[in-house]
Amino acid sequence: MYAYDEFDRAFLAERVADFRDQVARRLSGALNEDEFKPLRLMNGVYLQLHAYMLRIAIPYGTLSAHQLRRMAHVARTYDRGYGHFTTRQNIQFNWIKLEELPEAMAALGEVGVHGIQTSGNCIRNVTTDQWAGATPEECDDPRIWAEILRQYSTLHPEFTYLPRKFKIAIAASPHDRAAIKVHDVGLRLHRNAAGELGFEVLVGGGLGRTPFVGKSIRAFLPARELLSYIEAIMRVYNQYGRRDNIYKARIKILVHEIGAEAFAKAVEAEWEAIREGALHLSDEMIAEIRGRFIYPAYETLEDRPAELVEALKDERFATWFANSVHAHKVPGYSIVTISLKPVGAPPGDATADQMDVIADLADAYGFHEVRVGHEQNLCLPNIAQKDLPALWAALDAAGLATPNVNHISDIIACPGLDYCALANARAIPVAQEIAKRFADLDRSRGIGRLHVNISGCINACGHHHVGHIGILGVEKNGQEFYQITLGGRADEQAQLGTLLGPAVPYEQVPGLIEDVVDTYMELRAGPQELFIDTVARLGVEPFKERVYAAH
Amino acid sequence: MPLIENGHIVEDKYVRVSDEDALPEGVPVLVGVDRFLKEAEALKGRQAPVGVIWPNNRPIAEIAPYLGQLSLIALNFPIFRDGRAYSQARLLRERLGWTGPLRAIGNVLRDQFLLMQRSGFDQIEAVKEADAEAFDEAVHRYTVFYQPATDERPSLLRQRLGRTLTGAAR
Amino acid sequence: MASPQQQKLKVHGPVAVTANRLTDGAVVWRTRGDGWSADLADAIIVTTADDAIALLAAAQKRDIDAVGAYVAPVVIEADGSVAPGNLRERIRVAGPTFELPH
Numbered sequence: 001m002y003a004y005d006e007f008d009r010a011f012l013a014e015r016v017a018d019f020r021d022q023v024a025r026r027l028s029g030a031l032n033e034d035e036f037k038p039l040r041l042m043n044g045v046y047l048q049l050h051a052y053m054l055r056i057a058i059p060y061g062t063l064s065a066h067q068l069r070r071m072a073h074v075a076r077t078y079d080r081g082y083g084h085f086t087t088r089q090n091i092q093f094n095w096i097k098l099e100e101l102p103e104a105m106a107a108l109g110e111v112g113v114h115g116i117q118t119s120g121n122c123i124r125n126v127t128t129d130q131w132a133g134a135t136p137e138e139c140d141d142p143r144i145w146a147e148i149l150r151q152y153s154t155l156h157p158e159f160t161y162l163p164r165k166f167k168i169a170i171a172a173s174p175h176d177r178a179a180i181k182v183h184d185v186g187l188r189l190h191r192n193a194a195g196e197l198g199f200e201v202l203v204g205g206g207l208g209r210t211p212f213v214g215k216s217i218r219a220f221l222p223a224r225e226l227l228s229y230i231e232a233i234m235r236v237y238n239q240y241g242r243r244d245n246i247y248k249a250r251i252k253i254l255v256h257e258i259g260a261e262a263f264a265k266a267v268e269a270e271w272e273a274i275r276e277g278a279l280h281l282s283d284e285m286i287a288e289i290r291g292r293f294i295y296p297a298y299e300t301l302e303d304r305p306a307e308l309v310e311a312l313k314d315e316r317f318a319t320w321f322a323n324s325v326h327a328h329k330v331p332g333y334s335i336v337t338i339s340l341k342p343v344g345a346p347p348g349d350a351t352a353d354q355m356d357v358i359a360d361l362a363d364a365y366g367f368h369e370v371r372v373g374h375e376q377n378l379c380l381p382n383i384a385q386k387d388l389p390a391l392w393a394a395l396d397a398a399g400l401a402t403p404n405v406n407h408i409s410d411i412i413a414c415p416g417l418d419y420c421a422l423a424n425a426r427a428i429p430v431a432q433e434i435a436k437r438f439a440d441l442d443r444s445r446g447i448g449r450l451h452v453n454i455s456g457c458i459n460a461c462g463h464h465h466v467g468h469i470g471i472l473g474v475e476k477n478g479q480e481f482y483q484i485t486l487g488g489r490a491d492e493q494a495q496l497g498t499l500l501g502p503a504v505p506y507e508q509v510p511g512l513i514e515d516v517v518d519t520y521m522e523l524r525a526g527p528q529e530l531f532i533d534t535v536a537r538l539g540v541e542p543f544k545e546r547v548y549a550a551h
Numbered sequence: 552m553p554l555i556e557n558g559h560i561v562e563d564k565y566v567r568v569s570d571e572d573a574l575p576e577g578v579p580v581l582v583g584v585d586r587f588l589k590e591a592e593a594l595k596g597r598q599a600p601v602g603v604i605w606p607n608n609r610p611i612a613e614i615a616p617y618l619g620q621l622s623l624i625a626l627n628f629p630i631f632r633d634g635r636a637y638s639q640a641r642l643l644r645e646r647l648g649w650t651g652p653l654r655a656i657g658n659v660l661r662d663q664f665l666l667m668q669r670s671g672f673d674q675i676e677a678v679k680e681a682d683a684e685a686f687d688e689a690v691h692r693y694t695v696f697y698q699p700a701t702d703e704r705p706s707l708l709r710q711r712l713g714r715t716l717t718g719a720a721r
Numbered sequence: 722m723a724s725p726q727q728q729k730l731k732v733h734g735p736v737a738v739t740a741n742r743l744t745d746g747a748v749v750w751r752t753r754g755d756g757w758s759a760d761l762a763d764a765i766i767v768t769t770a771d772d773a774i775a776l777l778a779a780a781q782k783r784d785i786d787a788v789g790a791y792v793a794p795v796v797i798e799a800d801g802s803v804a805p806g807n808l809r810e811r812i813r814v815a816g817p818t819f820e821l822p823h
Contacts, residue, residue: 007707011695018692022662027744030681033784038632039662047789049813051746082822097745121632151697151707157669158641158700161634238638239610273646278699278706288711349822417809418817421789429819478807 001064001294001369002147004112011154012109015116019043020102027099042122042160044090044115045101048419054093054101055118056108057125058372060132060146060170061089061379065359065368070111072355078104083355085340085348087374087412087463088167089127090118094419116154121162123153123234128170129177130373133295134381136329137173139191144290145199145226146170148281151289152227159234163241164249166234167206170199174492179374181205181214181494182466184251185233189223197223203233203263204255207460211496212252217264224286227279232271236263296367296382301332304385311389319441320392323403334385336366338378338395339402339410343439346428347413348376357398365391374463374490375451376412377405407444408452408517409435412463416456416473417480423456425473425480425506430454433510438517447517450531453488466490468532469516470497471509480506486516486543487535498540501548512547519546553683555664555675556652558690560683563676565602565623581625584609587617595620604656607635611642618649626672628657637670644671644701664689671701732773734806735795737764738780739813740787748813749787751780757787761803761814766795 004012019039026036040046044055056071071091075083078100079093086092096104108114118125126149128142129135149168153159159166169178172189180186186202199221205214221229233251240258242248255263312318326335338358340348350358362370362380365387371379383391395401404410411434414420416427431454438444453467457474464470470485482504485497504512517531523542524534535543554563565581574580579600587594587603594601602623605614614624624643626636636655643649654674655667661682667675668690677683699706738751742759749757750764758764767773773792780790794806805811812818 005711007695007711011693011697014693014695021692027785029785033788035631035660035662047741047746049809050748050816051741080821099744121634154697155666155693156698156700157666158637159634160666161632161637161663235638235642239635243633243635285708345822346819351822418812418819426818428817432819480808 001062002059002143003292003294005292008112012112012114015043015114015155016102016106016109019105023098023102038120038161042117042120043105044118045096045098046119046421048094048415048421049417050419051095052098052101053419054096054104054115055086055090056092056113056115057118058089058091058113059125059150060128060143061130061372062132062143063370063372064111065362065366065370067111067113068355068359068362068370070108070113072352072359074104074107075352075355077107081353082349082351084346084415085350085372085376085378087376087414087461088118088125089130089372089374090125091372092415094415119165120160121164121166122160123149123156123162123166123168126150126153126168126170127178127183127374129173130371130379131177131326131335131381132172132371133293134328134333134335135173136327137175138189139172140189140197140223141290141293142170142172142178142189144286144293145187145189145223147293148226148286148289149230152230152279156234159238162234162238163243164246164251166237166251168230171492176490176492176494177373179463179466179490179494181492182207182211182463182490183214185230186214187226192220199223199226201229201233204252204260205494206250206252207463207465208250209247209458209460210250210253210256211460211465212256213494213496214252215255215260217260217267224281224283225275227281228275228277229267229271231274231279232267235270236266240266296369298330298333298382299384301330301384301386303331305332307386308388311392316396317389317392319445320396320401320403321388323407323445324401324405325388328382330382332385334383334388336380336383336388336391337373337405338380338400339405340377340400341404341410341435342399342402343404343409343435344432347411347431350378354398354400357394358400361391361394374412375410377410403441404444406449406451408438408447408450408513409444411435411452411454412467413454414456414461416454416462420456420461422459423473424458424475425456425482427454427456427462427471427473430471430473430482430506430509434513437510437514446527447521448527448530450517451489452513463490464488465496466494467497468535469513471513474503476503482506482509484509484512484516486540487532489532500540501544515547516543519543553677553680554654555677555683555686557673558687560686565600579622581623591617591620602652602654605639607633607639611639611647614643615647618647621651623652623654623674624649625654625656625676628655628659628663631658631660631663637666640667640670640672641701661685661689665692669696669700669702669704730770730774730777730792732768732770732792735766735768735797735803736773736792736806737761737766737795737803738773738776738790739764739793739810740780740790742787743785751776751790755779761795761805764795764803766797766803 046053126146169183170187188200201218202214366380411431413427413431417423454471455462455464466488484500488497570586581602600622
C-alpha cells in the first residue's frame with residue numbers, strides 16, 4: 001500500500017472544496033454546461049442515460065480494506081447498493097446525484113480515494129499489474145513508478161487540456177497483465193544487460209475506432225529519467241496532436257500520421273532540452289516514494305502446508321484452487337483472484353455487501369489489501385496458503401468463489417446501452433447469455449483459457465479488439481447487431497482481432513459463439529493448444545466457414 | 552474584458568489593432584502575428600511598445616528572433632479546452648528566456664487561472680467580470696502542488712525530499 | 722441506436738424532446754409551459770421536423786433545469802398512451818434490461 005501523507009490529504013481536501021464550488025456555480029447558473037462538463041469530467045463525473053455516473057480511481061489497482069469499505073458505504077448511501085469495476089482499475093457508481101456528489105466525494109476523500117482525472121482530456125489513472133509487489137515474475141514493483149507518475153500528472157498545469165485523453169500503463173513482468181501495448185504510452189519496466197532498471201517506451205497504442213498496437217520509440221530509458229521523458233512526449237503531443245477532429249485527436253493518430261521515427265525524433269529533441277532539469281529523479285526522491293509503500297510483514301512459512309493439502313481433497317476447493325490461486329514471491333503465500341463474473345451477473349459488478357465481505361477477508365487474511373485488475377476481477381495479493389481453505393469458504397458463501405478465472409465466462413464487458421450515453425448496443429446481457437451457455441464448469445475448463453471481450457460501441461471500452469473472441473455492438477436500422485473478431489490479445493504478444501464475417505443480430509450472438517468454440521474444440525491440435533493458438537495457426541477462415549454455414 | 556496583472560484588475564494600456572488599420576502613434580499596440588512578421592523590420596523603429604498575438608498553432612520557437620523588439624506576448628485560447636498555449640507559455644519562459652509580460656487571451660475562464668499562472672502567464676484577460684473578481688480565490692484554492700512548473704511554487708517531490716533529508720517526522 | 726449528437730433531425734412520426742435533469746440526472750421530457758416532467762405522459766408530442774426543431778430550440782435556451790436536450794422518437798399506443806420509440810429510449814425510461822445487483 002502507498003500511504004498518503006499530509007500533503008496528499010491536504011490536496012484531496014482542497015480538490016473536494018474546489019469541486020464543491022464548481023457544482024455550486026453550475027447549479028446557480030454561473031457556469032453553463034459547456035463550461036462545467038470538462039470540470040466535472042476531470043473529477044470523474046459523467047452524465048449517462050439515466051443518471052450521473054461517478055468514476056473513482058483505484059491508482060495502480062491497489063486498495064485498502066478500509067477504502068473498499070468506504071466504497072461500499074458510498075454505494076449504499078448515494079447510489080443503489082452496488083458498484084462496477086472497470087477495465088482501467090476504476091470503480092463506477094451509476095446512480096449518483098449531482099447535488100450529492102460533493103458529499104460523496106468528501107466521504108471518499110477522507111480515506112484517500114477520489115475521481116481525479118478518471119475522465120477528461122488529461123493524463124488518466126495510471127494502471128499496472130494487479131499482482132504488483134506479490135508476483136515472483138517482476139523485476140521491480142511497478143506501482144512505485146505509477147505513483148511517481150500519479151503525482152507528476154495530478155493537476156498538471158500544462159497537460160490538463162490535451163487534444164484528447166491520455167492513458168499510461170506499466171508492466172514489470174515478462175507476462176504483461178496491464179495491456180501496455182494498447183495504451184497511449186506503455187512502459188515495460190525491465191533491467192538491461194548491465195542490471196540497471198529502466199523502461200522500454202511504447203507510444204501510440206490504443207483501441208477505439210482506430211486501433212493500433214503501440215510502437216517502441218526507446219528500448220531503454222533509465223528509470224530515473226522517467227518524468228522528463230514523459231514530459232517530452234506530452235509536450236510534443238500537446239502542441240502537435242490534432243484538435244480539428246475528436247476522432248483523430250489521440251496520440252496514436254499523430255504517431256501514425258508522422259511515423260514513429262519522426263515522433264521519436266521530436267520527443268528526443270525536446271527531452272535533450274529538459275532531461276537535466278527539475279524532473280530529473282534523484283535516488284533520494286525515488287527512495288522517498290518507495291519508502292511510502294508499506295509491504296506486508298510476511299511470516300516464514302512453507303509452501304503447501306498441511307491445512308492446504310488436506311483441503312485439496314475437497315473437489316470444489318481443489319477446483320477453485322487450481323483456477324483462482326497463483327504463485328507468490330514469498331514461500332507459503334499465494335495470490336488469489338476473486339471472480340466478479342458469477343454466471344448470470346453483470347461482469348465486474350459487486351454489491352456493497354460483497355465489498356464489505358471482501359474488505360473483512362482482506363483484514364482477516366490479506367494484510368488489509370485488495371487489488372483490481374483490468375479483467376474486471378478483484379484480487380487478494382497476499383494470502384497465507386494455510387488460510388486458503390477458510391478464505392474460500394467465506395468467499396463461496398458470499399457468491400465470490402466462481403472458479404472461472406480466464407474461462408470463457410470470465411467476460412470483459414463495458415456497461416453498454418443499458419447505462420452508457422455513447423453506446424449503440426447492449427453488452428452486459430450478451431455477456432450474461434454467453435456465460436449461461438458455458439455455465440458447466442467441466443465444459444469451460446475443457447475449453448481452457450479463452451477471453452471474450454464485449455463493447456457496446458466503437459469506443460471499445462470493453463476492449464473487443466484484443467479479446468480472443470471480440471464482440472462489437474453496432475446499430476443497423478434501429479436494431480442491435482454484433483461484429484465478431486477472433487485472435488485478438490492484450491498481453492506481451494498484443495494483436496488486434498480479425499473480423500470473422502458479417503454482423504449478426506442480438507439473438508444469434510450466443511449461438512454463434514458456441515459454434516466458434518465447437519469449431520475450436522474440433523480443430524485444435526490437442527487439449528494443450530489454446531483457442532488463441534488455434535486461431536493463430538489456422539486463421540479465421542475455418543471458423544468463418546463453419547459458423548456462417550450454421551446461421 | 553477585465554485584465555488581471557499580478558492579481559489586480561488593471562487598465563489595458565495596449566490598443567489592439569487589426570491588420571488593416573493604421574497603427575496609432577505614441578500608444579502601445581497589440582497586433583496579430585501576420586502583420587507583425589510582415590512589418591517586423593519597420594516596427595523596430597517605432598517609439599511606442601509593440602506586442603504580438605502569437606497563435607497557438609504556430610511553433611513558439613519561431614518567435615525567438617523577435618523577442619528583443621517585443622514588449623508583450625499574448626497567447627490565445629480559442630476555446631478553454633484547447634491547451635496548446637500552456638506549452639507555448641512554458642517554452643517561452645523556460646526555453647526562450649522571455650521575462651516580459653505574457654498574457655492569456657481568448658476563452659479565459661476562472662477554473663484555468665491557476666494553470667495559466669503556473670505555466671508562466673502574468674497577465675490574464677478574463678471573459679467574465681465575476682471571474683476576474685474571484686482571481687485571488689481561484690489561484691489560492693490549492694496549497695499543494697505535485698509537480699514543478701514555471702512558477703515559483705515548491706513542488707511536492709522536493710518538499711517531501713526536504714523533509715526526509717532533514718529527518719522531520721513522517 | 723445512433724446517439725442523439727449524431728442524429729440528423731428527420732422526423733417520421735411522433736417525437737418528444739428529452740433531456741436529463743441537472744440536479745440528479747433523471748430522465749425528463751419537455752412539457753407545456755416551458756417545463757420538464759419525469760413522466761413521459763406529460764410530454765409535448767410533435768410530428769414535424771419544424772415543430773421538433775422549435776421545441777428543441779426552446780428547450781436548449783436555458784440549460785440550468787435540464788441538460789443535453791435532444792429529439793427522441795415516441796410511439797402512441799392503441800389506448801392513446803405514449804411510449805418510448807426505440808430501445809435506447811425504452812432503457813432510459815425503464816432502466817437496464819437485466820436484473821440489477823442487490
